[in-house]
Amino acid sequence: MSHLPVLIPVTLLLSAFLIPLAGSIKRDFAFAIALVGAALAFAFTLAGLFTVITQGEIRYHLGGWAPPIGIEYVLDALSGFMATVVTLIGLVVLIYSRRSVLHEVAPRVVPLYALAMLLLAGLVGIIVTGDLFNFFVFLEISSISAYALMAIGDDRAPVAAFRYLILGSIAGSFYVLGVGFLYFSTGSLNMADVAQRLPELYQSRAVAAAAIFIFIALGLKMALFPLHLWLPDVYTYAPSAVTALIAPIMTKVAAYALIRMLLTVFQPAYLRDLLPLTSVIGWLAACGILYGSIMAIAQSDLRRMLAYSSISQIGYIGIGIGLANPLGIIGALLHILNHAFMKACLFLVAGNIRWRTGQWEIRRFAGLGRTMPWTMAGFSVAALSMVGIPPAAGFFSKWYLLLGSIDAGNWFFVAVILASSLLTAVYFFRVLEQVYATHTNEESAPMKASDPPLSMLLPTLFLGAGLLILGLFNSAIVTYILNSVAQPLQRPGS
Amino acid sequence: MSALATHYIYYMTAGLLVIGLYGMIGKKNLLKKLIGMNIFQTAIFLFFIYGAVKPGTTVPVLDIRIGMDAAAYINPLPHVLILTAIVVSVATTGVALALLISIYRRYGSLEESTILERMKQSS
Amino acid sequence: MRDELANPVVEGLSRFLVPFMQIFALYVITHGHYGPGGGFQGGVILAASMMLLRLALGEEYEHRRFSPTAATFVAATGILIYALAGLLPMAFGGRFLDYAYLPIPGLSNAELRYHGILIVESGVGMVVWGTLVTLFDHLLGRES
Numbered sequence: 001m002s003h004l005p006v007l008i009p010v011t012l013l014l015s016a017f018l019i020p021l022a023g024s025i026k027r028d029f030a031f032a033i034a035l036v037g038a039a040l041a042f043a044f045t046l047a048g049l050f051t052v053i054t055q056g057e058i059r060y061h062l063g064g065w066a067p068p069i070g071i072e073y074v075l076d077a078l079s080g081f082m083a084t085v086v087t088l089i090g091l092v093v094l095i096y097s098r099r100s101v102l103h104e105v106a107p108r109v110v111p112l113y114a115l116a117m118l119l120l121a122g123l124v125g126i127i128v129t130g131d132l133f134n135f136f137v138f139l140e141i142s143s144i145s146a147y148a149l150m151a152i153g154d155d156r157a158p159v160a161a162f163r164y165l166i167l168g169s170i171a172g173s174f175y176v177l178g179v180g181f182l183y184f185s186t187g188s189l190n191m192a193d194v195a196q197r198l199p200e201l202y203q204s205r206a207v208a209a210a211a212i213f214i215f216i217a218l219g220l221k222m223a224l225f226p227l228h229l230w231l232p233d234v235y236t237y238a239p240s241a242v243t244a245l246i247a248p249i250m251t252k253v254a255a256y257a258l259i260r261m262l263l264t265v266f267q268p269a270y271l272r273d274l275l276p277l278t279s280v281i282g283w284l285a286a287c288g289i290l291y292g293s294i295m296a297i298a299q300s301d302l303r304r305m306l307a308y309s310s311i312s313q314i315g316y317i318g319i320g321i322g323l324a325n326p327l328g329i330i331g332a333l334l335h336i337l338n339h340a341f342m343k344a345c346l347f348l349v350a351g352n353i354r355w356r357t358g359q360w361e362i363r364r365f366a367g368l369g370r371t372m373p374w375t376m377a378g379f380s381v382a383a384l385s386m387v388g389i390p391p392a393a394g395f396f397s398k399w400y401l402l403l404g405s406i407d408a409g410n411w412f413f414v415a416v417i418l419a420s421s422l423l424t425a426v427y428f429f430r431v432l433e434q435v436y437a438t439h440t441n442e443e444s445a446p447m448k449a450s451d452p453p454l455s456m457l458l459p460t461l462f463l464g465a466g467l468l469i470l471g472l473f474n475s476a477i478v479t480y481i482l483n484s485v486a487q488p489l490q491r492p493g494s
Numbered sequence: 495m496s497a498l499a500t501h502y503i504y505y506m507t508a509g510l511l512v513i514g515l516y517g518m519i520g521k522k523n524l525l526k527k528l529i530g531m532n533i534f535q536t537a538i539f540l541f542f543i544y545g546a547v548k549p550g551t552t553v554p555v556l557d558i559r560i561g562m563d564a565a566a567y568i569n570p571l572p573h574v575l576i577l578t579a580i581v582v583s584v585a586t587t588g589v590a591l592a593l594l595i596s597i598y599r600r601y602g603s604l605e606e607s608t609i610l611e612r613m614k615q616s617s
Numbered sequence: 618m619r620d621e622l623a624n625p626v627v628e629g630l631s632r633f634l635v636p637f638m639q640i641f642a643l644y645v646i647t648h649g650h651y652g653p654g655g656g657f658q659g660g661v662i663l664a665a666s667m668m669l670l671r672l673a674l675g676e677e678y679e680h681r682r683f684s685p686t687a688a689t690f691v692a693a694t695g696i697l698i699y700a701l702a703g704l705l706p707m708a709f710g711g712r713f714l715d716y717a718y719l720p721i722p723g724l725s726n727a728e729l730r731y732h733g734i735l736i737v738e739s740g741v742g743m744v745v746w747g748t749l750v751t752l753f754d755h756l757l758g759r760e761s
Contacts (some may be wrong), residue, residue: 006712006713010700020689020693021689021690060712060713063715064712133578137578144585147586155613161593162524162590162593162594165586165589169531169535177541180545183571183572240532247571281595287641588756592756
């Protein structure tokens with residue numbers, strides 16, 4: 001009997017509450033406990049993923065109460081994969097954060113780490129839980145800690161955080177409303193149990209309402225176009241380590257939740273064929289890709305540009321969900337992994353630049369290529385991956401999405417994916433040109449900059465190198481993990 | 495008409511939902527937005543509580559006179575869920591109030607237009 | 618805050634009320650596992666009694682009796698109790714929160730579950746009490 005599914009969130013939760021205690025003794029203890037907690041959680045998820053691949057899924061009944069009465073935690077290929085992504089990115093960003101946080105928001109270090117661990121616990125909880133209401137509790141744990149984390153930052157951060165709070169609680173409430181409809185229709189809250197009872201109720205309007213409410217809620221959390229309005233301000237005004245933690249994983253976990261609802265709870269037969277919600281998501285996502293890319297080109301602030309690029313990249317994941325065929329879902333999941341690496345890397349680079357020059361404005365970056373060579377090397381790899389140039393990882397997820405679109409015969413999606421690669425190239429090469437090709441006088445701030453200390457540089461480079469490694473080994477990930485996830489989407493007879 | 499007679503609570507709940515949503519989106523004062531949020535959440539609590547109602551049954555605490563017959567008691571699960579949702583709502587409201595206090599300290603107002611104006615001045 | 622409320626009636630009444638509130642809170646916490654009530658509700662009442670004192674008698678005075686640090690400490694201890702009650706059964710062959718495996722000799726499974734919930738509820742009560750008082754202190758506190 002393996003305890004892994006419950007150990008992952010409990011470790012993070014426990015360290016979140018130990019941090020204020022230890023932090024009141026000595027401020028540095030907060031970082032140490034956060035690091036140990038995140039490392040342990042990552043070890044547990046790796047062990048869990050390995051067990052899942054070799055022995056099949058782990059179902060854990062809390063308190064020994066069997067579902068549908070008790071709460072169940074499930075570690076299968078999908079949740080194991082996502083939990084590994086989240087804890088790995090969390091760990092890397094935590095290692096990076098120490099100096100950056102001390103530099104930017106020194107008096108609030110202890111609450112910041114406690115909240116960061118709470119955020120990770122919430123996100124991992126969303127991933128492993130097999131219970132619809134437990135899902136809501138973890139969703140709110142992660143959201144509430146995210147609101148507080150985002151509010152730590154410059155003068156505008158609380159306003160941005162408050163706006164997100166209002167939208168986020170609309171999302172949370174819609175989710176509960178949807179779960180209410182599901183519960184009163186099926187009489188169960190366990191995801192597997194609900195899935196079993198739903199086919200008889202496919203004609204019920206209450207179930208349709210539940211699906212729509214839940215999808216609006218998760219779309220808001222995922223920042224799916226046109227529900228993305230909260231995202232740019234929040235990413236721009238939070239401290240750079242916080243953005244680097246939130247941007248790569250939080251919206252992705254919402255995307256994971258959408259996939260979970262599609263695959264496990266409602267079943268493709270309902271959402272794809274009877275009530276075509278997935279294609280609505282796909283078309284909205286395609287609009288989001290174009291909108292995000294065009295807005296990103298218009299930005300002069302690096303973080304804002306990255307925020308809009310997030311909206312466009314989330315669109316790719318949305319297209320994969322919208323296609324709802326095996327290749328599409330594989331592409332979406334691979335893009336979740338790749339984009340988590342890319343965005344974390346890019347926001348860490350942004351943090352490094354801020355640490356050395358205090359600048360966010362792209363036009364002031366001239367000369368950084370010579371003075372911060374390693375940082376900018378990381379940036380270049382991530383940028384190439386965003387554009388989708390092999391062998392960087394970003395190419396492969398886009399490739400699967402392209403194949404999926406062709407498979408579905410959806411040529412508009414094909415055109416959007418190709419066009420957006422060009423637009424992405426425009427806004428990233430604009431930065432690269434500033435950094436490498438523009439000459440500047442010797443007195444400007446970038447000319448006095450240098451690469452940051454190793455504790456900040458290594459995580460950045462790790463993510464950059466990770467992108468190349470993921471690119472090389474993506475077929476292994478697809479064969480061993482993602483193929484089995486995408487199996488239920490196979491249309492009968494094809 | 496019969497639907498109105500038996501399900502009027504659902505219509506009232508939907509009304510509350512709309513009022514709350516209007517408060518969150520339509521009002522320009524941040525505190526009023528928060529009040530709207532609370533109304534919205536309360537409407538959802540009512541929806542769950544009403545869903546648990548079974549006429550002619552009693553509170554879900556074991557009563558010797560009724561015995562172990564589950565059908566004679568109200569379904570306690572929605573109550574428990576809503577208790578949890580209330581905790582969540584309390585926590586969200588707490589964080590929101592803290593944010594509002596820090597916004598008020600920085601900008602001296604909770605009106606959205608005034609805050610935006612002062613934001614522009616400072617940058 | 619105190620200046621607006623400084624008034625012998627308010628002060629006397631809250632001094633009179635608080636012991637009853639706190640006893641009732643303890644009753645609600647310890648009663649939760651076999652009737653309506655429980656850690657959350659009891660913890661809220663306990664926190665409310667302390668908030669009342671802070672409002673009526675002034676923060677400076679109350680902080681000396683129950684400081685914000687103590688509130689954080691209570692909350693963290695509560696979560697530790699909860700986590701221990703959850704993790705201990707795992708060390709003895711059960712699952713997370715499976716109180717039937719708690720290592721207390723001489724009790725049947727049903728009794729163990731019965732008392733296990735009480736332990737967890739006490740932990741939850743402490744967490745809620747500590748967290749709400751901390752929240753209150755932070756909301757009213759001056760910019761630190």
